[in-house]
Amino acid sequence: MIKNKKLNIWDINTFKKNIFITTTPKQTRNLGEKFAVVLKKGDIVLLKGGLGSGKTTFTQGVVRAFRNKGFANSASFTLVNEYNANGATRLFHMDLYRLQPSNVWDIGIEEYLYSDNISLIEWPDRLVGIENYSQWNIEIENIGLERKIKIDKIK
Ligand SMILES: Nc1ncnc2c1ncn2[C@@H]1O[C@H](COP(=O)(O)OP(=O)(O)OP(=O)(O)O)[C@@H](O)[C@H]1O
Ligand SMILES: [Mg+2]
Structure with a gap:
């Protein structure tokens, strides 16, 4: 079971500012x-x-959740994984680990970010200034076998 203050409630207020503890990858996926x-x-x-x-x-x-077939692959070698989420809206998953820190405007992914779709970005510290344009901040910390997952609505 995912440990959390507000169990069984899974609306926007649950995620606005909260901390979850998971003990298995399955729980993190859930x-x-x-x-x-x-x-x-x-x-x-x-x-x-x-x-x-x-x-x-x-x-x-x-x-x-977006009912895609199969899981997201590690995106370490390609910048953007794209999923056709639910018809009109697309989901982008980016792993920017290999990028040098750069200005968000310089690397040509702003067309994804500001496309009115949904983007999840690993290693967003590579994109200087991205915080100002983001809605959600998720921080995951290893604590032994557990993961502390802090979710904040920032905009
Ligand atoms: N509670 C947990 N939640 C998530 N992953 C867990 C948990 N416990 C163990 N693991 C393991 O930790 C690893 C998490 O890998 P994952 O690829 O999701 O990390 P990542 O943050 O995307 O790393 P990277 O920065 O390299 O892309 C997996 O091997 C997974 O099996
Ligand atoms: Mg990863």
Whole structure:
């Protein structure tokens, strides 16, 4: 079971400012799946946390919620994974680990970010200034076998 103050409530208020503890990848995926419900067109989600903390695992749950076939692959070698989410809206998953820190306007992904679709970004610190344009901040921390997943609505 995902540990959280407000169990069984999975609306936008559950995710506005909250901390969840998961103990398995499955629970992290399930949390991503629940979180996907609150995502709206145009949302940019920042996924922070060290290597292997669970950012891609969380994204897999989001992708599942959008009823895509299969899980998100690690996007370490391609900048953008694209999913046709629910007809009109598309879901973009970006892993920017290999990028040098750069200005968000310089690397040609702004057309994804500002496309009125939904973007989840791993290693968003590579994009200087992206915080100002983002709706959600998610920070994942390893605590032994557990993952502490802090979700904040920032805009
Ligand atoms: N509670 C948990 N939630 C998520 N992953 C977990 C958990 N417990 C163990 N794991 C393991 O931690 C790893 C998380 O990997 P994942 O690819 O999701 O991390 P990441 O944050 O995307 O890393 P990277 O920065 O390298 O892309 C997996 O091997 C997964 O099995
Ligand atoms: Mg990853």
